[in-house]
Structure formats: structure tokens, C-alpha cells
């Protein structure tokens with residue numbers, strides 16, 4: 193049932209004296225749920241809504257990633273298009289640079305984007321088009337940043353695509369200094385504004401008196417990202433995709449960063465407290481032209497932020513905890529399987545499920561690393577199966593072995609759950625329901641209840 197070479201990527205907590213190995217290339221013969229490098233880069237850059245995203249390659253690559261995620265925009269929606277150079281056999285033989293050049297001219301003239309990202313797909317790497325040179329020429333001609341994203345699909349795993357996207361994004365950061373910046377400013381990295389989640393978080397931060405300077409991977413804008421180096425702190429969710437950018441910014445601009453999660457009561461509250469604590473502790477605040485008055489000049493100390501965070505959490509919990517009770521009673525003793533993109537989300541989900549009486553019996557991710565898995569293991573109960581880079585056959589088998597009542601995953605896991613006759617909760621980027629923050633926790637509990645306790649499962653053998 194399981195491929196021998198995948199042995200180090202599967203373990204049952206409490207039964208084995210070893211840790212799970214993450215970050216390995218997918219084993220041949222295992223139909224991995226992971227996407228390609230190009231797809232990983234497209235996921236990260238996609239939410240920059242006023243940029244042009246041009247896929248340099250055959251139309252299939254563009255179709256595969258068309259409107260790839262539910263990242264919402266409060267303004268322009270150029271990101272939702274999937275432009276492609278539509279490379280054909282003649283381009284493979286004679287080169288596709290001319291096609292790329294013409295496509296960029298046409299699209300920039302038509303849509304007037306604030307920047308353009310050009311994604312190299314597998315075939316571009318094979319035929320050796322000089323994408324960098326074409327981007328440089330267009331940048332000069334049109335006066336906007338034109339950024340090559342050299343993410344040929346064959347280079348590695350989806351996670352390598354995240355890294356390449358972070359490096360492309362980093363070339364944009366630090367190229368503008370015209371935005372007004374508060375001393376209590378943060379960038380949000382790794383929230384993709386699915387179903388408007390970023391707006392929920394932004395509202396929390398604003399209630400505390402914190403400015404969100406750039407929401408880099410959700411409702412993103414080129415100008416905000418260009419100014420992002422001036423924020424006092426980078427707050428990183430989905431660390432698997434965005435930690436690399438946070439590290440680059442730390443090195444280049446000295447911007448400190450912290451890892452958070454916005455799923456579940458515990459992690460959401462910790463995120464607000466940790467950010468408040470950062471501004472409460474003595475640390476250098478950004479200085480320079482264009483910055484707002486200092487906290488002292490504004491009559492504000494960082495302590496105020498902590499008080500506001502405490503008030504916010506108290507208010508939200510007063511509303512939320514009683515509303516969760518009926519779901520908790522109905523779900524007591526149910527079992528869940530989790531298979532998601534990154535390990536931090538899996539960790540938050542284990543805690544959030546526990547809060548509503550559900551035990552996690554399978555916890556896996558596509559892109560976790562060995563360190564992430566050590567953390568995940570510590571919060572899971574004995575008997576929980578931990579798995580890295582799984583496939584449908586393994587996941588189905590684990591569900592049967594453990595008797596899970598619920599599967600939490602994405603679009604590729606939904607059929608597994610339904611074929612096995614158990615409930616399913618979409619916690620990936622295609623979902624239309626906000627699951628972050630306090631109101632997200634209530635939506636999550638309601639969704640889990642509705643799917644697990646649906647009468648439809650009585651008719652499934």
C-alpha cells in the first residue's frame with residue numbers, strides 16, 4: 193500500500209521513536225498532491241491585483257493556474273485574468289522571445305498595469321529564451337517594473353516556486369518611499385484574502401491602532417509593496433510560502449519578523465498579543481522623511497496597543513464562546529483528518545478542532561519541513577498519523593484505518609472524502625467562506641458541524 197521510499201515521511205505518534213522527514217522531493221510512483229514550481233510562484237504573486245501576470249509558455253500552464261485562488265481585491269481585478277504567450281511548436285523551434293515581447297507591449301498598452309510579472313514555464317527553460325533581457329527592454333520602454341519569475345515547473349517542488357516568487361517580490365520592495373507610514377506599522381505576509389479574511393484581520397489591527405502598510409499576498413498593490421521596507425514589523429502567516437521574503441527583508445532592510453497564525457481562538461489572540469508586545473518592548477522605530485509623528489509626539493505609547501488588544505480579544509470571546517457551545521456538544525468525540533498545504537495551518541487546525549470537541553487522527557501537509565513536523569507532532573495526540581507529501585491512495589487508507597468522520601483539505605482532497613462517505617471542509621484557497629479570525633472560527637465550527645452531522649451520510653454505504 194505504501195511505497196518503501198516514503199517510509200520516513202509517514203509515522204504514527206506514540207508508536208515510533210523517530211521524527212517525520214519533510215522537504216523531500218516527491219517519490220516517483222506516488223501521485224503527489226503537490227503542484228509544480230511555476231504553480232507555487234503563481235500562488236504567491238497572484239493576489240497583487242494591479243499587476244499584470246503573464247505566463248510565458250503553452251496555454252495549458254496558464255489554464256491550469258487560471259484564477260487559481262479566491263484572493264479577493266477591494267479594487268482592481270487584473271490578477272484574475274490568465275494571460276499567456278500561448279507558445280506553439282514553431283516557438284519551441286525558433287524561440288519565443290518575440291512572442292513574449294509583443295504580448296507584453298499589447299497587454300501593458302491595453303491594461304496599464306502598475307507592474308508586470310512574467311512567469312517562465314518548463315518549455316521556456318528548455319528552449320532557453322532570455323526572459324530577463326526581454327523584461328529589461330520592456331521595463332525601459334514602458335516605465336513600469338517588469339519582473340521575470342524564472343519558475344520552470346521541473347526545477348523542484350511547489351515550495352521552490354514560493355521561494356522564487358519571494359525573490360521576484362523582493363525586487364519590487366524598496367523602490368518607492370512616498371506612502372505615509374505610521375510608527376506602528378506592519379506588513380501582513382502570507383494571508384491571501386480568501387473570502388475577505390484579510391479585511392477581518394486588518395480591522396482587528398486598525399482597532400488596535402496599527403497601520404497595515406502592505407498586505408503583500410492578499411488584496412496586494414504594487415505601490416504598497418514598493419513601500420513595504422518602511423514598516424516596523426513583518427507579520428508572517430503561512431510561513432512555508434513567505435518566510436523567505438521575511439528573511440530577505442530582515443537582511444536587506446533590518447525589518448524584524450514574527451510568525452503567526454490567524455486560525456482558531458488561541459492562535460488568533462496570540463497573534464494580536466505578540467504584535468502588541470513587539471511595539472510595547474523597546475525597539476527602534478522607523479525614522480525618516482514621510483513618516484508620521486513618533487508615538488511620543490502622538491501622545492501614544494506601545495502599552496496602549498496591548499490594552500486595546502486585550503479589550504478586543506475580550507469583546508470577541510464574549511460573543512464567540514457561547515455561540516460555539518452547541519457545535520461543541522454536537523461534535524464531541526468526532527475524528528478529523530487534516531491534509532493541507534503548510535504545517536502552521538495544520539497546527540492551528542488541530543487546536544481549533546480540539547476546542548470544538550474534535551480529535552485529529554491524521555495530520556499531513558504538502559510542504560512542511562522536518563522542524564515544522566516536530567512542532568505538529570508535539571500538539572497531536574498519541575495514535576495520530578502524521579504524513580508528508582501524501583497521495584490519494586495513502587490518504588484513503590488512513591481514513592479507513594482511523595475511522596475519521598471529517599476530512600479537512602482542498603479541492604484535490606474533496607473527492608477522497610466524498611467517495612469514502614465522510615464530511616469535508618475546504619480549508620484551501622478555493623473556499624468562499626472566511627475561516628480566519630474570531631468570526632472565522634464560528635464559520636469553521638458551523639461548517640464542520642453541517643458536514644459531519646449531515647443526514648446524507650446515512651445513505652452512503
Ligand code: SF4
Pocket residue numbers: 228229230231249252253256312313314315344345346
Ligand atoms: S509542470 Fe511545467 S508544463 Fe506543467 S504546468 Fe508546471 S510549468 Fe507548465
